[in-house]
Amino acid sequence: MRSRYSAFALLDEGYLLRTHHASTAPKALDLDAAMDWRRLDIVATTGGGPFDTSGTVEFKAYYRHGSERGILHESSRFVREGGRWLYVDGDILA
Numbered sequence: 001m002r003s004r005y006s007a008f009a010l011l012d013e014g015y016l017l018r019t020h021h022a023s024t025a026p027k028a029l030d031l032d033a034a035m036d037w038r039r040l041d042i043v044a045t046t047g048g049g050p051f052d053t054s055g056t057v058e059f060k061a062y063y064r065h066g067s068e069r070g071i072l073h074e075s076s077r078f079v080r081e082g083g084r085w086l087y088v089d090g091d092i093l094a
Helices: 002-010 013-018
Strands: 035-047 054-065 068-081 084-092
Antiparallel strands (some): 035 054, 054 068
16 A cells, blocks of 8 residues: 555556556556645555455545645555555545
């Protein structure tokens, strides 16, 4: 999760697409260079241990976009395939 957050902050579309599960991956991403990601807080996790094949990460990502400040609060689902964790999808939380 932290590496994907960093990739969003650095606009690294290649990394984001490589770490997205093939069943849900978009063909391209529309990353906004004006989005300034400020901080990532991991709220909770389930699974994701050395013997798990799936897991979830609830996080809050703080951002600034122009004069607007906000928080992306999401519960993300991941699966491990070939020793790599891949993002499947997520639910936006209030």
